Amino acid sequence: MFRHPLVIRVTHWLNAICLLVLLMSGLQIFNAHPALYWGNVSTFDTPLMAMSSTENDPSKGMTTVFGHAFDTTGWLGSSGGSNGEAADRGFPAWATLPSDQDLTGGRSWHFFFAWAFVLNGVAYLIYGLVSGQLRFRVIPSRDQIRHFGASIREHLTLRFPQGDEAKRYNAIQKLTYLVVLFVLLPVQVLAGLAMSPAMNAAFPFLLTLFDGRQSARTVHFVVAALLVLFVVVHVALVLLSGFWNNMRGMLTGWFVIERKVEPAPVTGESQA
Amino acid sequence: MIRPSSRRALLTGASATAAAAMLGGCDRLGNVEWFQRILRTGEDANMFVQRLLLTDRTLAPEYAEADISPWFKPNGTEDPPDRDYKALAKGKFAKYHLEVGGLVEAPYKLSLAELRKLPVRTQITRHDCVEGWSAIGKWTGVPLADLLSRAKLKPEGRYVVFHCADTMDQGNTLEGGGDGEETDEAPTGNANPSMTKQSGGDESRKDSGGQQATGDDAASGGTPVRYYESIDLVDAFHPQTILAYEMNGEALPVSNGAPLRLRVERNLGYKQAKYVMRIEVVEGFAHIGGGKGGYWEDQGYAWYAGI
Numbered sequence: 001m002f003r004h005p006l007v008i009r010v011t012h013w014l015n016a017i018c019l020l021v022l023l024m025s026g027l028q029i030f031n032a033h034p035a036l037y038w039g040n041v042s043t044f045d046t047p048l049m050a051m052s053s054t055e056n057d058p059s060k061g062m063t064t065v066f067g068h069a070f071d072t073t074g075w076l077g078s079s080g081g082s083n084g085e086a087a088d089r090g091f092p093a094w095a096t097l098p099s100d101q102d103l104t105g106g107r108s109w110h111f112f113f114a115w116a117f118v119l120n121g122v123a124y125l126i127y128g129l130v131s132g133q134l135r136f137r138v139i140p141s142r143d144q145i146r147h148f149g150a151s152i153r154e155h156l157t158l159r160f161p162q163g164d165e166a167k168r169y170n171a172i173q174k175l176t177y178l179v180v181l182f183v184l185l186p187v188q189v190l191a192g193l194a195m196s197p198a199m200n201a202a203f204p205f206l207l208t209l210f211d212g213r214q215s216a217r218t219v220h221f222v223v224a225a226l227l228v229l230f231v232v233v234h235v236a237l238v239l240l241s242g243f244w245n246n247m248r249g250m251l252t253g254w255f256v257i258e259r260k261v262e263p264a265p266v267t268g269e270s271q272a
Numbered sequence: 273m274i275r276p277s278s279r280r281a282l283l284t285g286a287s288a289t290a291a292a293a294m295l296g297g298c299d300r301l302g303n304v305e306w307f308q309r310i311l312r313t314g315e316d317a318n319m320f321v322q323r324l325l326l327t328d329r330t331l332a333p334e335y336a337e338a339d340i341s342p343w344f345k346p347n348g349t350e351d352p353p354d355r356d357y358k359a360l361a362k363g364k365f366a367k368y369h370l371e372v373g374g375l376v377e378a379p380y381k382l383s384l385a386e387l388r389k390l391p392v393r394t395q396i397t398r399h400d401c402v403e404g405w406s407a408i409g410k411w412t413g414v415p416l417a418d419l420l421s422r423a424k425l426k427p428e429g430r431y432v433v434f435h436c437a438d439t440m441d442q443g444n445t446l447e448g449g450g451d452g453e454e455t456d457e458a459p460t461g462n463a464n465p466s467m468t469k470q471s472g473g474d475e476s477r478k479d480s481g482g483q484q485a486t487g488d489d490a491a492s493g494g495t496p497v498r499y500y501e502s503i504d505l506v507d508a509f510h511p512q513t514i515l516a517y518e519m520n521g522e523a524l525p526v527s528n529g530a531p532l533r534l535r536v537e538r539n540l541g542y543k544q545a546k547y548v549m550r551i552e553v554v555e556g557f558a559h560i561g562g563g564k565g566g567y568w569e570d571q572g573y574a575w576y577a578g579i
Contacts, residue, residue: 021298033404040398041341042405094292098299103402104572105302111579112314197400198538198578201332202325213398213406243283 001167003255008133011124012250018117019227021109024097026224027090028106034077034090036221040212048218053078053088118189125181137169138178144171160241162258180230184223191220312574319576328506332537335396340520341407344399346527349499352438352547360437365531370515374433374552376423384517384531390414393514401541402573411535413516417509419551425505429553432508433560434534436499437547440567501545502557502565502575503536512537515548540577542568 004012035050037043048066053059061077063070074080079092093099097109128134144151151171154161161170169177193199194206194216210216238246249255301307352358360368365384373379382390394412420432507513513536517524524530529546536543543566557563562570569575 024295029404033401035405037405040335040339040406041408042345044343044345044405094295097295098302099295100299102302104568104574107402107574108308108311108315109298109302110314111318112311115314115317195400196322196579197332197398197540198322198326200398201330201538202322204333207333213400217404 001255001257002253003167003249004253005131005133006253007127007131008124009250009253011120011127014120015117015124018113018120019231021097021113022117023224023228024095025106025109025113026220028096028098028101029103029110030221031090031096031101032103032106036218037214038211038218039214040207042214051077051090058086059088114189114192121185138174138181140171140174141168144174147171158240164257166257176230180227184226184230188220188223188227191216191223195220315574315576318574318579322576322578323506326538328509329511330538332397332512335398335408337396337410339408340396340410344407344409344519344528345401345405346525347401347403347541349438349440349546350527352526354437354439354496357437357547361526361530368531370532370548371550372419372423373550374554375426375429376420376553377426378423380423387414387515387517387532391418393511394518395512395514395535395537397512397535397537399541399544402568402577410518410520411514411516412518412521413514413532413535415511416513416515416534416551417511419515420508420553423553425553428555429505431502431504431554431557431565433502433552433554433557433565434500434545434548435550435552436501436545437549438499439496440499441497497561497567499545499547499567500561501534501543501567502554502560503534503539503543507536507539510536510538538578540579542566542573543577 034052035042035044035047037047046067047064050064051072052062052064054062059078060071061073061075061079063072063076075092076090078086078088080086087093087101089096089101096106098105125134128137148171154170155172160166190206191210193203194210195213200207200213206216207213210219245256302311368384369381370384370387371379371381391414392412393415394410396408396410398406398408400406416432503513513534515532516529516535517532519525519528524533529544529548532548533546534544534548554560557565561567564570565575566573
């Protein structure tokens with residue numbers, strides 16, 4: 001079955017690259033001041049979340065969340081730098097772009113790929129709307145809404161649909177994509193813009209929307225974490241539901257639909 | 273045929289290697305001149321679009337007295353080490369003069385007392401550091417537009433450069449990496465020292481090659497590099513652009529830039545030059561400092577700081 005048209009395949013992989021670079025350069029920017037607040041200004045003594053390192057030698061990495069402190073040495077607050085020595089930094093070197101502490105480098109990456117992400121997203125949406133792909137992909141049909149409970153059960157037992165049912169996304173898949181496409185990603189872009197002093201002058205409602213600039217920064221961080229969660233689940237399901245078939249689908253467009261057999265095979269590996 | 277388990281191990285191993293190679297590759301790419309230039313087009317686009325969205329008179333949000341931060345975090349230089357400055361500060365800046373010159377018809381000097389007699393603007397605005405934090409303060413000072421009109425700009429004047437009193441490097445250009453407003457080594461009385469500690473130069477980008485070479489190699493002979501900044505006429509004549517001599521209703525403290533600092537709202541903190549001694553109207557800034565229009569710009573930061 002021909003599943004993914006060229007535009008969708010290209011925008012999918014560009015999007016994957018953009019999100020990865022945006023995440024890692026975003027963590028680099030976060031590391032310049034690894035603390036989050038609510039409201040317009042930073043309440044330095046009472047952050048919602050903060051990463052720091054202790055003064056003693058060797059220093060320990062501490063993460064404070066809502067006033068509770070956790071020892072996160074090696075991961076957050078203090079971790080091995082690119083040269084192997086422990087460094088005081090929010091997120092570790094392997095998670096940031098550039099890997100060394102370099103705010104201006106991180107900003108350059110972040111802004112370039114933010115533009116690439118937005119332009120790619122607009123291309124995807126226009127194509128999706130005009131071709132009808134978007135509607136087919138993300139709006140649950142009436143029978144899917146009726147059998148929503150059964151769909152959840154199938155998901156929890158990791159039984160993947162076969163036959164005709166495999167030709168379309170199931171209800172949970174559609175709702176997830178719907179939320180990511182029309183809630184998380186737009187909120188992420190708006191929260192990013194709300195951190196810009198010039199954008200605050202042009203569109204003061206951005207600050208009202210997020211209850212202040214520091215809250216926008218916090219929302220931007222939390223939504224990034226939710227997007228990471230989405231990608232983790234997405235990749236896990238790709239692996240579980242037949243990695244090679246899924247990859248072929250997203251690279252060439254062709255996806256193999258297995259004939260319905262009972263009971264479902266355990267591994268989910270498809271026979272090409 | 274590879275069995276699924278070993279295939280999985282292969283995949284995991286391959287992706288881990290690929291990830292490490294990619295990160296190393298990106299780091300190297302990020303230090304290559306032509307690639308940096310491509311990445312920077314993102315920041316060029318920021319300026320282009322934001323300038324389209326903003327009129328010359330679109331105001332940055334202003335806040336109420338109740339919103340003023342109890343502590344306005346000083347960043348960068350908090351006590352300029354320069355002897356001349358220390359002498360001025362000792363005399364409560366009675367001998368301070370602001371110089372206005374460059375491409376103007378009528379250059380002049382004004383004392384602090386004379387500046388205080390000029391038109392006044394007070395605004396409560398939010399300060400956003402490039403590092404990510406924000407603070408709200410009340411600023412009182414002279415609109416820059418008034419000072420510039422007094423001097424009568426020559427038609428070729430396109431930028432306003434602010435020369436500051438504080439020395440950043442004693443000719444050592446390899447200090448300081450990617451952090452905040454003015455300088456990085458600022459471990460002084462901070463309510464939360466661990467945070468500024470993060471921005472310390474201990475992990476600076478010593479190995480980042482060309483980017484650090486700020487172009488003023490001549491300075492490594494020992495000429496001190498002082499803080500400076502530049503803005504264009506759009507920002508210079510903006511109604512909220514003032515040279516402030518008061519913060520929160522009192523004389524500007526030394527840690528926040530006494531006796532005079534720039535407030536150019538709609539921009540990030542590193543544009544808000546402190547310890548302003550001289551204003552120079554120029555046609556371009558290629559001949560000043562590292563040639564990028566500001567101390568942090570010479571370290572790689574974008575000249576346009578609206579985001």
